[in-house]
Amino acid sequence: MSKPKVFIDGQEGTTGLQIHERLAGREDIELLVIDPDKRKDLTERKRLINEADLVFLCLPDAAAVEAVGLIENSRTRVIDASTAHRTAPGWVYGFPELYKDPAQTLGAARFVANPGCHATGFLSAVAPLVSMRILPKDYPITCFSLTGYSGGGKKMIAQYESQDKGEELYSPRVYGTTLKHKHLPEMQRISGLDNPPVFTPVVDDYYKGMATTVFFHNRYLVGQPTAKELGLILMTYYANQPLISVAPYSEEPAYLAANTLAGTDRLELTVSGHEGQAIVTARFDNLGKGASGAAVQNMNLMLGFEMTAGLAL
Ligand SMILES: NC(=O)C1=CN([C@@H]2O[C@H](COP(=O)(O)OP(=O)(O)OC[C@H]3O[C@@H](n4cnc5c(N)ncnc54)[C@H](OP(=O)(O)O)[C@@H]3O)[C@@H](O)[C@H]2O)C=CC1
Numbered sequence: 001m002s003k004p005k006v007f008i009d010g011q012e013g014t015t016g017l018q019i020h021e022r023l024a025g026r027e028d029i030e031l032l033v034i035d036p037d038k039r040k041d042l043t044e045r046k047r048l049i050n051e052a053d054l055v056f057l058c059l060p061d062a063a064a065v066e067a068v069g070l071i072e073n074s075r076t077r078v079i080d081a082s083t084a085h086r087t088a089p090g091w092v093y094g095f096p097e098l099y100k101d102p103a104q105t106l107g108a109a110r111f112v113a114n115p116g117c118h119a120t121g122f123l124s125a126v127a128p129l130v131s132m133r134i135l136p137k138d139y140p141i142t143c144f145s146l147t148g149y150s151g152g153g154k155k156m157i158a159q160y161e162s163q164d165k166g167e168e169l170y171s172p173r174v175y176g177t178t179l180k181h182k183h184l185p186e187m188q189r190i191s192g193l194d195n196p197p198v199f200t201p202v203v204d205d206y207y208k209g210m211a212t213t214v215f216f217h218n219r220y221l222v223g224q225p226t227a228k229e230l231g232l233i234l235m236t237y238y239a240n241q242p243l244i245s246v247a248p249y250s251e252e253p254a255y256l257a258a259n260t261l262a263g264t265d266r267l268e269l270t271v272s273g274h275e276g277q278a279i280v281t282a283r284f285d286n287l288g289k290g291a292s293g294a295a296v297q298n299m300n301l302m303l304g305f306e307m308t309a310g311l312a313l
């Protein structure tokens with residue numbers, strides 16, 4: 001049987017390069033590579049998109065929409081890393097661990113939207129609790145999320161790595177202060193909550209790694225679980241998942257570094273707190289489970305390969 005042909009549109013970008021790195025050594029697919037000088041040539045992109053069985057779109061939103069419009073056959077399947085299609089009709093949200101039968105759901109999907117990085121952290125904690133009816137749908141949830149600067153793509157990387165960067169780039173920066181961050185629609189839709197979270201991301205002077213934290217008053221959760229019990233509930237939910245795990249509960253104070261899982265495709269949840277209040281912190285790599293690792297995981301499921309992604313577990 002011939003190998004599936006895979007093309008990365010946007011292969012010179014931050015996410016595209018990381019997907020390429022994960023796929024370059026694979027023998028179960030044929031990677032179609034565009035001449036770097038032609039990476040924005042519409043005719044050449046169209047040719048490769050239509051030759052491919054599966055295309056990764058690692059492009060700005062508008063270019064991703066344009067790329068989908070270049071498909072002229074009923075065969076080419078798509079994984080879009082951008083924000084463009086995450087709540088669009090006809091697109092499957094590419095978060096396998098949230099499906100009962102990921103191999104079936106992703107295996108049958110033609111158009112898959114890869115989750116946003118902050119949304120990945122938020123949903124990993126919140127979506128299971130809503131689906132298990134522990135977190136009421138009308139809970140007024142809040143979230144903050146730390147990210148390395150590679151989350152902003154080539155432009156932000158250049159800013160942070162410039163020799164004459166401003167003093168403010170040496171310190172964490174809160175952004176999304178209008179409370180209209182582009183991940184809010186997917187956070188609300190996929191979690192099943194009635195309202196989006198009050199959410200502020202924070203970008204800091206390190207390359208990659210995330211720590212996304214959500215906050216709970218336990219008495220408003222169904223069954224009023226303690227922090228320790230909440231940890232056990234999530235641990236059971238994610239039992240046997242190769243990419244998502246829950247750290248053992250500890251009462252010891254801890255510093256949760258946002259870069260602990262950098263360089264892997266894994267995500268780890270830590271539940272902290274006591275009887276009255278709990279926080280759940282998701283740590284992962286914005287370029288791993290937050291983008292390219294998740295994209296490769298989705299590809300594997302779509303093409304009937306193993307569920308795992310490409311980098312160190
Ligand atoms: N970085 C991250 O952690 C995450 C990123 N994403 C999303 O993934 C997508 C890609 O992001 P990222 O890799 O960070 O961005 P980058 O800016 O690093 O890369 C984007 C790439 O797309 C290329 N490009 C831009 N316009 C076109 C076009 N019209 N045709 C072909 N190529 C084009 C750029 O070319 P050139 O090289 O000339 O600039 C660049 O190589 C975005 O939608 C982003 O929101 C999602 C999750 C996390």
Ligand SMILES: CC(=O)N[C@@H](CCC(=O)OP(=O)(O)O)C(=O)O
Binds near residue numbers: 118150156201
């Ligand atoms: C540091 C930084 O700017 N990060 C990006 C998120 C990157 C991401 O998740 O990607 P999408 O753009 O595909 O949603 C932001 O908050 O807009």
